[in-house]
Amino acid sequence: MKTRCGSHRNASWGLALLLLAFAPGLAAQRQHAAPATHPPGAAIASGHAxxxxxxxxxxxxxxxxxxxxxxxxxxxxxxxxxxxxxxxxxxxxxxxxxxxxxxxxxxxxxxxxxxxxxxxxxxxxxxxxxxxxxxxxxxxxxxxxxxxxxxxxxxxxxxxxxxxxxxxxxxxxxxxxxxxxxxxxxxxxxxxxxxxxxxxxxxxxxxxxxxxxxxxxxxxxxxxxxxxxxxxxxxxxxxxxxxxxxxxxxxxxxxxxxxxxxxxxxxREPLRFRYRDWDITTAPPPSSGGVALAQILQIAAGWDLAQLDPAHRVHILVEAMRRAYRDRTIYLGDPDFVTMPLARLTSADYAAGLRATIHPDKATPSALLPGQPAPLEDEExxxxxxxxxxxxxxxxxxxxxxxxxxxxxxxxxxxxxxxxxxxxxLKPGTPNAFGVMGFAANAPAPGKRMLSSMTPTIMASPDKIAALGAPGGSRIITEVLLGILGYDAGLGAQQVAALPRIHHQWWPDVISAEAGALDAATVQALQAMGHTVNAAEGPWGNLQTVAWDRSDNTLSGGSDPRNPVGSARVQPQAPAR
Structure with missing residues (x-):
């Protein structure tokens, strides 16, 4: 039998919880008491009990x-x-x-x-x-x-x-x-x-x-x-x-x-960036995940998401996803074999430039974003x-x-x-099994490591530390993204693991959403902006996360309810010595 800490949740939370994750301003004010220096025990979350x-x-x-x-x-x-x-x-x-x-x-x-x-x-x-x-x-x-x-x-x-x-x-x-x-x-x-x-x-x-x-x-x-x-x-x-x-x-x-x-x-040296009051430490190439997370979150940081209506919150995140996945396709590969403009791709200035190309009320067709590289500057x-x-x-x-x-x-x-x-x-410009394309940076060569979407991540604020990640092919990155937004909104570990999911990866040019993640009015508004929306996909992913709240020195874990054999457990006592 699986065992989880925290209350049981599932994707039926639907739109309300998804929007909470997109609205950091709705979170309760964090306490800033002297933080604990050591956890009160241990926590593990994994895909099997x-x-x-x-x-x-x-x-x-x-x-x-x-x-x-x-x-x-x-x-x-x-x-x-x-x-x-x-x-x-x-x-x-x-x-x-x-x-x-x-x-x-x-x-x-x-x-x-x-x-x-x-x-x-x-x-x-x-x-x-x-x-x-x-x-x-x-x-x-x-x-x-x-x-x-x-x-x-x-x-x-x-x-x-x-x-x-x-x-x-x-x-x-x-x-x-x-x-x-x-x-x-x-x-x-x-x-x-x-x-x-x-x-x-x-x-x-x-x-x-x-x-x-x-x-x-x-x-x-x-x-x-x-x-x-x-x-x-x-x-x-x-x-x-x-x-x-x-x-x-x-x-x-x-x-x-x-x-x-x-x-x-x-x-390798992890990739690091700042989002609001969180220090994010995540995967560098040959993972594409950290670079994409840095781009999406830094682009989205230009808006007060809490003040936007539901459709516009999704619109902004999707447009940020679109641009990040485009850069993933063009630039990223094995750092032992290719030179990548990582400083540029992960910089706040570059994110500001991409942000300026987003129309606040209209979708950018992926076909209009260049599909060839620009000159370099520096479940399963x-x-x-x-x-x-x-x-x-x-x-x-x-x-x-x-x-x-x-x-x-x-x-x-x-x-x-x-x-x-x-x-x-394997053939430039031809999608793989996950519908993701690639070019010369990710072409095979003896001893070379293939590009990945795996995005193990640690996030830390003055009073909380969390580790999270997920399976899901090219959708791993957006699963982790929604998890980060969930923690930023003040959700608990199990709530973060259960969040409904949306995804866009530049190509194909469609918003994917789990059934119930977007209501009919939001879908209609997104379509009016020019988005193609598949709002009735089956569930995906298997996010596993643990968190240490240093303000009250408590541990928690979240195991994705989409996976019935997963398990998150807290061990209150310190390990035996």
Whole structure:
């Protein structure tokens, strides 16, 4: 059974709550008593109760938030194969309470040498979606196992054999299949059953996973044991590496042992900016999320949103989204390979210039925004958030990209490989599976990391600190955006996780909204401004957040009610020492 802190909410709150998040002036005045210096315990929010509970157990065993992150990440890799796993990658935003430093660990997958743009085109020169999204050619070199080793070795206190033990046990003994796993498998069954290693895991009892059945993954348990025993070499060299290479090559792909052994986590400087009285620390490239957040919020800061009617509040945010996603498409990529005008893109002056192009009463057709770069000047995915009793914070997002990644499990490893190659601009100007286009900055090259929308974020005001993030492909950024606006409006963690959602990504030129997020009058007013509105989409996303209110020294957590197996829990007592 899932456990959440805070009152239960769901997307049926609809328009009223959405508008509250867009109207910071409606929030109650914050208290400014002397803030607490240490949290009264710990809080974890993740996409599955087994991961949340395992992370809290790691804290009770004397670990810190970084040890707990290893545990939560590994358990999610076992119980959420639809979303993430050892065959994928992720971003880990860390705050070290003792030093006050923030660190961004980039464990994004990398392109193998054979993955040239030409390898993904059909005979007519068009993008081959099957090769880009399914099977061996869709998979990048995994980064998540290296991130777990990095977290344990440089930030945690406990050995991997302790922090990985829950994931090993759950992989071996199994866990109950839930509805999203069953539904996702049905959607991807044709692809997954191409591969013998995948069939051995998901058809072990003769039929596809069904709700209530126990899914056991003994090969994955052994892979996790090797990672615990040998660290980096347990995955990237030796038996597991040999099996991964053999599996990819047997299915027609081209990996080498040298490429696996050469993988490294990159430590990067987080992106920082200011919004109202919040200091926002978030993901830098190869994530596009932080840059887009900085642009959208700084553009929107030019208006008193609380004084606008509902339609105009949405209009302003959508126009800011439109411009940010346009810049994402044109400029952003792997910082180890491309030069990006980040100082310009994230500056208040640049935001003011973009703001000046927004008509207060009319939509800007996306086709009128230039689609070529200017000269340079200088669901599928999961998230968890952790605060420990020392004030250490982890905001982490990890993924295998689409549902069940590539669909290819390497025989004898239990490792389901990602299909992140689709996140490259494999053919410039051609949308990927999320409808997002890209150009030269995000073209594949050997060892290059594909652009991502994953946006793990930490936000701090004089009296509150919160960590948040979400899955959702290109919609991750706007999920986190609405979460930031929700906290700024004075909402609690569970309220933030449940907020109704809207989204615009430059192309296609349409406002997406969950059913009930916008009322009929608001939709009609937006249409009169020239917007195309899809106001009846199904729910999306799975936001996970924790918050520490330093004014009264309380912790809270929010787990998205769209995900019935998610869990946010507060552990009031300080971890045992």
């Amino acid at each position: 087994l991961a949340t509970d395992a992370g809290l157990a790691t804290l009770r065993a004397g670990g810190n938030a970084f040890d707990a992150a290893v545990t939560v990440s590994a358990v999610l890799s076992v119980v959420e194969p639809i979303s993430s796993g050892l065959g994928g990658g992720g971003f880990f935003l860390l705050h070290d309470a003792q030093s006050g430093k923030d660190v961004f660990l980039d464990a994004r997958e990398t392109a193998p040498e054979a993955a040239t743009p030409a390898a993904y085109l059909d005979r007519d020169g068009d993008l081959d979606p099957d090769r880009a999204q399914n099977g061996p050619w869709s998979a990048g070199i995994p980064g998540l196992p290296a991130a777990l080793v990095e977290l344990a070795g440089h930030y945690g206190r406990l050995p991997l054999r302790r922090t990985l033990a829950p994931a090993i046990r759950i992989a071996r003994e199994g866990f109950p299949v839930y509805a999203r796993l069953e539904k996702g498998y049905a959607a991807r069954r044709t692809v997954m059953e191409r591969y013998p290693g995948t069939r051995a895991v998901f058809l072990a009892d003769g039929d596809p996973p069904q709700v209530g059945e126990t899914l056991r993954q003994p090969d994955l348990a052994r892979t996790l044991e090797l990672l615990a025993e040998r660290g980096f070499d347990g995955f990237y060299r030796g038996d597991v590496a040999d099996r991964l290479v053999a599996a990819v090559n047997a299915e027609g792909g081209r990996w080498t042992a040298a490429e696996l052994a050469a993988y490294r986590v990159r430590t 995915t999961t998230h968890f958030s952790i605060i420990d009793a020392e004030g250490n914070i982890v905001s982490a997002t990890q993924t295998v990209n689409l549902l069940y990644g590539s669909g290819l499990v390497a025989p004898g490893t239990g490792v389901l490989l990602n299909d992140e190659m689709d996140d490259f601009a």
